[in-house]
Amino acid sequence: MNPPTPELIPTACGPTLARIQSVLDGATLPDKIAADPHLTACESCRGRARATRTLLAALPALDEPDTLPIGLTGAILAEVKSDRRARIRRRAVALVGSLAAAVAIVVWAATRSAGRPSPDSSPEIVSPRPDHIPALASTSAPTPGSRPIRIGDELARAGGAIRESSRELTDPAGAASQVFATLPSSFFLKPTPPPTPTEPVARSLAEISEVAKTGLEPVTGSAQKAFARFLRDVEAMQPGKPKS
Amino acid sequence: MTDAVIVRRCLAGDPGATRELVERFQKDVYGLCVRLLGHHQDAEDVTQEVFLRVFRSLGRWDATRPLRPWVLGIAVNRCRTCAGRRSRGPELADYLHEAPDRRPGDDSAELTHEIRAAVDGLRDDYRTVFVLFHERGQSYDEIAEVIGRPVGTVKTWLHRARLELLDHLRSRGLVAEEEAKEFKV
Numbered sequence: 001m002n003p004p005t006p007e008l009i010p011t012a013c014g015p016t017l018a019r020i021q022s023v024l025d026g027a028t029l030p031d032k033i034a035a036d037p038h039l040t041a042c043e044s045c046r047g048r049a050r051a052t053r054t055l056l057a058a059l060p061a062l063d064e065p066d067t068l069p070i071g072l073t074g075a076i077l078a079e080v081k082s083d084r085r086a087r088i089r090r091r092a093v094a095l096v097g098s099l100a101a102a103v104a105i106v107v108w109a110a111t112r113s114a115g116r117p118s119p120d121s122s123p124e125i126v127s128p129r130p131d132h133i134p135a136l137a138s139t140s141a142p143t144p145g146s147r148p149i150r151i152g153d154e155l156a157r158a159g160g161a162i163r164e165s166s167r168e169l170t171d172p173a174g175a176a177s178q179v180f181a182t183l184p185s186s187f188f189l190k191p192t193p194p195p196t197p198t199e200p201v202a203r204s205l206a207e208i209s210e211v212a213k214t215g216l217e218p219v220t221g222s223a224q225k226a227f228a229r230f231l232r233d234v235e236a237m238q239p240g241k242p243k244s
Numbered sequence: 245m246t247d248a249v250i251v252r253r254c255l256a257g258d259p260g261a262t263r264e265l266v267e268r269f270q271k272d273v274y275g276l277c278v279r280l281l282g283h284h285q286d287a288e289d290v291t292q293e294v295f296l297r298v299f300r301s302l303g304r305w306d307a308t309r310p311l312r313p314w315v316l317g318i319a320v321n322r323c324r325t326c327a328g329r330r331s332r333g334p335e336l337a338d339y340l341h342e343a344p345d346r347r348p349g350d351d352s353a354e355l356t357h358e359i360r361a362a363v364d365g366l367r368d369d370y371r372t373v374f375v376l377f378h379e380r381g382q383s384y385d386e387i388a389e390v391i392g393r394p395v396g397t398v399k400t401w402l403h404r405a406r407l408e409l410l411d412h413l414r415s416r417g418l419v420a421e422e423e424a425k426e427f428k429v
Contacts, residue, residue: 020410021403050419051410054355061356062363063379066275069288076266076295077259083296084257 012038016045020052030056247311251302266295269312272380273319279375280323282364290326294319313389316382320372320390327368355418362412363405370405373398 016038022028030053033039039046245264253261273294277287297318305314363371369391376382376390384402388395413419 017403017407021406024406047414047419048407048410051413054413054419055359055406055409058352058355058359059378061352062359063381066271066278068271068274069284072274072288072291073263073266073270075288076270076292077263079292080262080266080295080299081259084299087300 317390374405
């Protein structure tokens with residue numbers, strides 16, 4: 001259907017069309033259309049007026065009540081009932097689920113608080129928090145106005161601490177503690193002129209007690225063996241000696 | 245029983261009130277769905293959907309407003325959704341369409357058939373207001389309530405729908421010649 005748009009309708013037709021609409025609304029009697037003088041001059045409006053009469057005659061047939069399908073009421077009621085039950089079930093499941101979640105959270109919280117020891121019972125808990133760092137670190141914590149931290153000093157201090165903590169073992173060893181005490185300074189501080197290969201070691205080994213000597217001899221022996229093996233490997237990797 | 249009372253009883257879970265509400269509106273809803281969808285089976289399905297929606301959202305109904313336009317508004321929306329879904333889906337072969345029986349038996353039936361076909365050819369909005377006004381007997385105010393538009397818009401759409409229909413009848417020659425003569429000078 002390709003109807004004319006209202007913009008294309010001449011303005012002279014306006015009152016007639018309004019009257020036709022009023023008749024179709026049921027507000028005006030159909031006879032009023034026939035008395036319109038515009039119809040004698042306008043072929044379109046005359047055609048619309050005739051079509052209006054036709055439409056008015058056919059409209060009562062349009063609003064004939066449709067026969068309801070058999071069982072429609074029962075089907076609707078069953079559907080509504082089933083939907084209502086499903087909604088109640090969904091709500092119940094949601095309620096039970098949320099209750100279960102709440103109970104689980106409460107149980108978890110209770111278990112957690114029961115498993116955690118009280119601060120009075122074990123004051124030695126190791127914790128990553130800064131206030132639980134051992135005394136060594138806490139003593140070296142920078143404070144405003146203190147001097148900056150130096151790695152060498154800290155290592156020396158750590159070595160001292162190790163030495164102090166192992167005093168029970170090292171005391172019987174006597175001079176062995178002096179060897180440990182030289183470790184930080186020999187690694188990180190001033191370089192010392194290389195001594196003659198064997199004399200200082202022999203002297204130092206001779207100075208320490210028998211117990212310490214017994215502990216250190218395997219170390220020195222292993223170092224010598226490792227160095228000998230290193231020299232052998234280097235010799236074996238010389239380019240002038242191809243493999244056979 | 246007034247609308248407010250019946251709704252209150254439905255919300256309380258009274259099966260008798262549920263049945264009464266369905267029986268009160270099912271004819272209007274089904275008739276509207278048949279006219280807007282042009283398909284009995286679809287209309288039946290959509291009618292069930294409409295009542296499901298009605299009972300689901302009955303708690304949101306404004307008791308100060310009439311119930312019938314509210315129910316018909318849901319029906320119009322569901323029909324629109326169904327029509328949209330149908331237009332997006334695969335088209336059935338013509339012989340599979342279960343269209344309402346519109347075979348003309350005599351002249352008046354032919355005229356009715358022709359008018360129905362012309363109404364079906366209208367734009368969706370125009371067809372809805374035409375069906376609600378001329379076939380379901382709703383007033384302008386009620387239609388405005390149903391489709392959620394101002395009364396002025398409803399009037400404009402209905403007037404345009406009528407003009408299109410009248411011009412269709414003219415173009416199809418469905419105006420008797422003797423009737424035409426009475427307007428001639």
